[in-house]
Amino acid sequence: MNYHLGVTRAPSSILFGVGQRHALGRVARQHGTKTLVCTDERFADSEEMRDALASLKDAGVEVKVFSSTLPELPIESIMACAQTHANSKADSVIGVGGGSCLDMAKFVALLLTHKGGLSDYYGEFKVPGPVIPVIAVPTTSGTGSEVTPVAVVADNSRDLKVGVSSPFLIPHSAICDPELTLSCPTSLTAVAGADALTHAIEAFTAVAHEPTPSISGERVFVGKNILSDYYALNAIREISASLANAVREGSDLEARTRLMLGALFAGLAFGSAGTAAAHAIQYPIGAITNTPHGLGVATLMPYVMRFNLASRQNAFAEVARAMGADSGSTQALANDAIDRVTMLFSEIKIPVTLAELGVPADRLEWVATQSMSAARLINNNPELLDHAGVSKIIAAAFAGA
Ligand SMILES: NC(=O)c1ccc[n+]([C@@H]2O[C@H](COP(=O)([O-])OP(=O)(O)OC[C@H]3O[C@@H](n4cnc5c(N)ncnc54)[C@H](O)[C@@H]3O)[C@@H](O)[C@H]2O)c1
Structure with missing residues (x-):
């Protein structure tokens, strides 16, 4: 923290x-x-x-x-x-x-x-x-x-x-x-809720900057901090407890309420911490495929987490606990967080690969180049992201590796 x-x-x-x-x-x-x-x-x-x-x-x-x-x-x-x-x-x-x-x-x-x-x-x-x-x-x-x-x-x-x-x-x-x-159809509930979960995870695992007194005047998004962490973890808790239920049973007002609270917390988290790689890579993917923002970031999220695992083990372990895990080593819990996000997204029918999302194989290089232009988001990623790193995430997400 x-x-x-x-x-x-x-x-x-x-x-x-x-x-x-x-x-x-x-x-x-x-x-x-x-x-x-x-x-x-x-x-x-x-x-x-x-x-x-x-x-x-x-x-x-x-x-x-x-x-x-x-x-x-x-x-x-x-x-x-x-x-x-x-x-x-x-x-x-x-x-x-x-x-x-x-x-x-x-x-x-x-x-x-x-x-x-x-x-x-x-x-x-x-x-x-x-x-x-x-x-x-x-x-x-x-x-x-x-x-x-x-x-x-x-x-x-x-x-x-x-x-x-x-x-x-x-x-x-x-x-x-x-x-x-309550009127949101199944797919909109799933895509919007998955968008909120990616906001919370990217905010919780973002870069932490030098805490100078001038930082909030220099950056709109100041990176991971103690207040955004509070909101992010509570967002992850509320969304993971409610998203599948809200998708399965749209009239479940308790699930709808917890999901809305989670999305609100996630907004408060990323509104100061910012988001990172999944958001940078979604922009060109959205442009090519005309798919909703939330669908693209959710498809990418498990691959981005895998890429960031080494530099954010403790944070991912906390994500796993917020999603319901109760024991295990830090390393096991960190891996469990990725599995839990993958399973939740599979349950609500988020595409598993960029190929499924409609990204053509011959546009992957263009996607990587365009992603790098979102410098604010690229620089907010915990693991150093260069063109090769972005290409690695995109290749894995395309093939489902
Ligand atoms: N400003 C931010 O912080 C921020 C963050 C993430 C995304 N965005 C932007 O938000 C937009 C996506 O928003 P969204 O996912 O909420 O979807 P949306 O606003 O694009 O709406 C998608 C569809 O859902 C319908 N819809 C909305 N509420 C409904 C309801 N209760 N019942 C039935 N249908 C309903 C709309 O009429 C529309 O047809 C994108 O433009 C994205 O870039 C903004």
Whole structure:
């Protein structure tokens, strides 16, 4: 444990629990009388949306709705929303939906506050100041975007998805109501939950940096630290205890609740510690295969863990304990952690290899080269990662070795 550094980046308030969605009107009213809701067609047409609009109206908040958010967030939809609502004078922006809708709300709040093009803000610490307060209401248990300082966009002028990372992008409030996830189909529950587990494991095993007083001003993601470890281990505990049950029996509200809590903890963990190799390699894989972010990171995770085993034995042993192991040597427990993650992902039908995910054999070298361009993630990996190391992970994950 790195007791010398602790950083948590989090919203001003997090409301968690069954029924908390009904607090939306009151939370929005704290910021003023006008709000913009960013969601997608599915949610816009739901009973829960009608409840949300009623809650806002009852609180005296006037609402505009943008309901054309698309999965994986193409840039055109962000610009369309920002342009349509440029003069809305919204006092808050509410994102309701999966990670795509939450990231949409973050980007739109940014563009309504600071103007300019989105690419002006790509990278770290480029957002010049606070943005219109964002209220994030997740309907999947996965991305953790409701609490993180990052949003991710698919910009067609670039080969890979790209992120804006800034503490100013952290939502002002997160409202996490597990009942909103009851409608998630089996595959979405599995992919989003696996995404959350990879967030927690990569945060827990990330590089630990020199704990200087300036570090949280120099890096948005400061690496493994005592506070992110706390959230990561609890995320691993909650997700591993609930994910298979939530996938098997979607109406199991206890499993849904624990899974949502796990995804929230995982967001709080990686929101300061950052993620690493599995995320770096997923970006080019997502671009080639058009598969969801969570599916790619989950497919890669056991291979990345195997690659990192030597430098993170103690941490992996703790992961195994958090997943239910109770005895064994550190080495045996560390191996057990990889087996447990592999078995859990197999149970919820995550593809076992990159070949199964649809990556063509002749693109592996391109994937390796592109992965290396995600320097922030590559450098956050515990085992030193160069081109040869990335290629080794990709080759193993392609062949299932
Ligand atoms: N900002 C962050 O910290 C962060 C972290 C990880 C991933 N992401 C981003 O999040 C996005 C992925 O988010 P996601 O996995 O939540 O999926 P998503 O938001 O892309 O949604 C996928 C599909 O699930 C549907 N859906 C959402 N909630 C549902 C529900 N309750 N019932 C039925 N269908 C539902 C949506 O309508 C959509 O069709 C990607 O763009 C990824 O890059 C962001």
